[in-house]
Amino acid sequence: MQHWLLKSEPDEFSIDALQRVGVEPWGGVRNYQARNHLRAMRKGDGLLFYHSSCALPGVVGVAKVARAAYPDPTQFDPDSDYHDPKSNPDDPRWSAVDVAFARKLARVIVLEELRTHAGKLGEFALLRRGNRLSVLPVSAAQWKTILALE
DNA sequence: GCCAACGTTGGC
DNA sequence: GCCAACGTTGGC
Numbered sequence: 344m345q346h347w348l349l350k351s352e353p354d355e356f357s358i359d360a361l362q363r364v365g366v367e368p369w370g371g372v373r374n375y376q377a378r379n380h381l382r383a384m385r386k387g388d389g390l391l392f393y394h395s396s397c398a399l400p401g402v403v404g405v406a407k408v409a410r411a412a413y414p415d416p417t418q419f420d421p422d423s424d425y426h427d428p429k430s431n432p433d434d435p436r437w438s439a440v441d442v443a444f445a446r447k448l449a450r451v452i453v454l455e456e457l458r459t460h461a462g463k464l465g466e467f468a469l470l471r472r473g474n475r476l477s478v479l480p481v482s483a484a485q486w487k488t489i490l491a492l493e
Numbered sequence: 494g495c496c497a498a499c500g501t502t503g504g505c
Numbered sequence: 506g507c508c509a510a511c512g513t514t515g516g517c
Contacts, residue, residue: 350515374500396515454516473498475514 346481347380348391348469349406349442358392358404361444370415370439371425377478381438382412390442391481391489393469394451401453402489410441452492463488 349369351357361367372378385408392404414435417425430436454469461470468479481489 352515376500400516473514475499477514 344388345383345385346389346391346483346486347384347408348393348402348479348481350393350395350477350479352396353394353403354397357394358444358447361392361404361406361442362447364444366409366441366443368416368439369442370417370437372415372439372477373425373427373437374476377476378436378438380476380478380480381440383480384408384411384440386411389481389486390445391486399451399453401451401455401457402448403451404447405445405490407443407445408440409443412438412440415439448490448493450493452489456492457489460488460492 356367369381372381388408390406390408391402392406394400394403415425415437416439417423418427418430418435418437419432420426421428425437427436457464457467458470461467464470464485465482467481467485468474468476
């Protein structure tokens with residue numbers, strides 16, 4: 344099983360919102376590196392759910408990949424904010440996956456706390472300066488370390 | 494609201 | 506293919 348971290352702005356879509364709907368299509372990603380991570384996901388992969396651009400940025404829950412990558416329908420929807428007129432329907436540029444709620448953490452593991460464990464976490468894209476990717480790979484060791492903080 | 498990081502765009 | 510301009514992200 345592989346592991347990933349998904350960022351979401353809680354004002355847009357929070358862990359509570361994911362809990363309510365159960366399964367959510369994860370689309371609208373318009374960055375090639377993040378897209379490639381989506382495409383590498385397999386059904387059953389573990390996901391850390393991270394709240395960004397908020398008062399307490401940090402890991403708030405665990406989710407799973409419910410469906411591997413498929414063409415993101417929003418790229419072909421002229422009414423969508425994520426519409427991409429340059430995407431070719433015969434070779435879609437953007438992908439989505441389905442994300443299933445697993446559980447909320449007992450407490451928020453805030454970014455600040457993760458930084459204090461930078462040594463144990465090793466090379467971790469989330470802790471790098473200027474990190475702007477919304478989908479990041481997480482190693483098995485990092486997964487274990489982060490959840491052990493809970 | 495500020496600012497650093499950095500991806501994308503478009504002129505040349 | 507280079508590079509300046511611009512837009513977006515996200516922590517603070």
